[in-house]
Amino acid sequence: MDILLIVVNVVVFLGLAPLFEGIIRKLYAKVQSRKGPPIVQPYYDLIKLLGKERLTPGNVAFKLAPMMAFASIVTVIMLVPLGFKVNILTQYADIITVIYVLTLGGVSVLLGALSSRNTYAMVGASREMITMIMVEPVLAMTLIMGALKAKGLAVSTSFFSVGDTGYGWGVALMLVVFLMALQAFVGRQPFDISEAEIEIIEGPFIEYSGPYLALFKYFMMIKQMFYAFLFVTVFMPFLQTGYYLANIGTQLGGILAVVVLISLVGSTNPRLRIEQAVRYYAVLILLSLTAVGLTVYGI
Amino acid sequence: MWLTSKIKQVLLVIKPGTVTLPYPFEPHPVPEGYRGQPSWDHHKCIGCGGCAAHCPARTIFIRDLCQDLRVMVYDGGRCTYCGRCADVCPEKAITMTKNYELATGSKKDLCTTMELFMATCNRCGRCYEMETKNAIDRMNLKGYRYDNLEMRAVLPVCTEQFDTGMLAKSDRFKRPERIGE
Amino acid sequence: MATIQALTDQLKKKFGNAVTGVENPSATQLFIDFKKEKVREICNEVLAQGGRYLVSVGTDNLAKDGTLGLIHTFAFDKEHYFLSLRTATKESEPIESITPDIPNAGWSEREYMDLLGMKFTNHPKPKKLVTADDWPSDIYPLRKEVPFNIKPLAAENVAYQLDECPEGCSIVPFGPYHPTQHEPAHFALFVDGETIKGSDYRGFMIHRGVEKLAQTQISYNEIPFLAERICGICGSVHAASYSQAVEIAVGHKISRRAEYIRTIMLEIERVHSHLLWLGVAGHLIGFDTVFMQAWRVREPIMWLGERLTGNRKTYGMIVIGGVRRDITPELKQDILNVIGTIEKEMITIKNAIIGDTAIHRRTKDVGYVSTEDTIKWSLVGPVARARNVDIDVRRDMPYAAYDEMKFSVPVVDCNDVWGTVLVRVLETFEAISIIRQALDKMPNDGPILTPFEDAVPAGMHGITAVEAPRGEVTHYVITGEENRPERWRVRAPTYPNLQGVPMMLLNNQLADVPIIIGSIDPCFSCTERMEVVDLRNGGMKVMSQSELEALSRNKR
């Protein structure tokens, strides 16, 4: 039974992440008056990429990076409480672990970029690094706020703290901040700065191709779904129905709503410059600190 | 400001709906007078060579294999679909068709070759003197072109080194002369 | 006011014997011949009198009198005429460069170093510009004795040397192939962190030898079709410009109706080009929705072009002597309908983007160039008009039917990329209004095509400018023997504007490079129409995939 829950986690995330990506693409297309690719296109993309030849600049770190990124994100999704139900792994992890493992994913991207030694990858890596340093605190603050409310670092309690102890001004503020940071978490306009196709040609991923690129792409899709999931789980506890399967359904519904939001914002905004984005992130960090402060005082 | 712009942008995109066409599955409509692939009607063509002389891309080639056989080759690989050939043809033997899906794996598919039987003069056995007095040539100042059909496919080879003496030797670089000179 | 008379007198007074001839064949053309020693002084004097540098034309008269000719052309916008300063030099003798005073002449002069073997003294950057890196230094392809299809052997290890990279900067290559640029061109950016401290440009990778072809292979009436293919976006402009240059050179009058149709075609082209640019600009700042929507609005005008001329872009409409197809009453109604919808949509787009602070953030204060620098560098078109330089040859040197059109020339003083967005959006509305006026006033009769009666006399000079969507196009034609021009020089607007790009890039962010380069609406193929050059070095050698892989992997 314990194993089954984990398997469900993995299957749902791995199975549906490309679907949500497909939905985003379709919505982008709709906003742009296009027909757009079929919703299942990301699956085809992955399969196609997996079947391609492996071209590498002959560097171990370069090959390791995508696997590490993929492994880290899979680790995270295995222990999250899908369907608002903790599984056997959840108890071994606390929010520090989650943040740590998520950061590891970002670091792998950097690693891959730096080991490819491409100029554009370097620029992309430096941008990615700045983005990580500046938006990761928002994620941390969100989880810390949960931990504060639940008075414990465990994932099992802090993820559900809003549901358990109710909304407050702190939570409301954090909710807004999280929404504002969402585009940066998932790397969409206006914060797709580190990939910026037009400027630096996909930045960190420029030298990747074939299965390695597929892993990175998969990693990005799952990450996108994970952040949507995190938002739904932490800030929408009212979606709980009491039944495990129904919970999964409502959660996926919530994720869908978040995904729609992501694509609408993404398709109606130009990309920012990195220094403009940094100013924006700085405000977000301040706001999220305020939110944590408010929570400490129980407001 | 920002928000009103965003709202306007959303309104802008809602109205038109989807506009892209399911292209490869349904052909794109082509209007009247479209200049697609030119096509020759060998029944009408009198072999005057006007089209060859006027083609800006120099993609219609003419050669007389013998006195009464004229070969015309249209090599579509370089055609610009300008429709100039159809304009100048005195017999309206060329039509610009509506065919625009011309992608092909082989350049040969784009070529048309016509072999025209040229009648000779009953009295002298020859219509006109080719080199200097040809009235059709005078239609334009350029003069009649006698193409080397085999050469058209051959890419110009690398000139190992260049010197002006080489130019004198080569006939490829001879500037065309005015008729009558 | 330096009228033709005043200027001639002034130059004659000041330079006396150095001015050897004055020719004033029509009210808009002034040709002055002078001795080459005084080139710099005369050009400076012309600048002081209010001349605006256009382009230089190098000619090969070696067979005739053993000289290489050089023609510096200027426009006097207020007085509505073109000035061509003609001089000549012996093959071996150098001529003084005017680039120190007129920076925009830099490329023209480098071009003739490469192509004609001219020598210039005091040129600030006498590097290769046009020919390929491995092109032999003793073959000057534009010279008459050089065949148009010569292909010298490729050489090894002859790479273009980039300018010195400033201390503490690293080089980020932009191009030759980069998603920003839809055509190959190489910008080497000297970057400190993400700030650009300098750049070097190596372009001219896609020469097609258009001018050489025209001068050696095809004839007057066929060149418009070749000219049209100089540019994939503003082709009609080149066809119109070339046709006008020939018509002016030999004094050939065309019917008024044809001039009106030309006007309409040119404006239709402007509408589509500006919409295209707006979309591309959106794409360059990562705003794909603007891209798609602008192109959606643009599509009907492409189809309109198809109905009017038989092709959506390469209209093939404008030829020497007039136009090829008439505008029937049905088509007239069709045009009115299409531009009506486009105008409505354009207003919606304008309202949606004009106040969008997200777009402002990416475009305001980006690519700043002061008005003085803009004039000094002779930038043209929307790039100049966004920087408070009020030039537009449609108004200043009216051609076709523009003398009867009422329109305003939008000029803003933002001096940045946002200004170019504004100017182009406003110009689109002006263009629509011009189309309406032209359709309204167009005379109903008259032939649409007035062909030449006789052979074109040789040795006549003609220069015109046509306001293309991206700035003015200048064509200089010298008529020649054998039913083709002796010399045909094309200067596309990107030619001067691209020279100003390093100045725009300076101290901007790496992220802004695409939109800055994009803001001049670059058209590399227009700029690089020049010479038959085979850049596929060793292109005949077929490489296997593994060889290629090995090569690209070992590049470091």
Ligand code: SF4
């Ligand atoms: S359409 Fe134009 S390019 Fe093609 S064959 Fe006819 S004249 Fe030549």
Ligand code: SF4
């Ligand atoms: S112009 Fe017409 S008649 Fe003359 S050769 Fe060409 S197709 Fe034949």
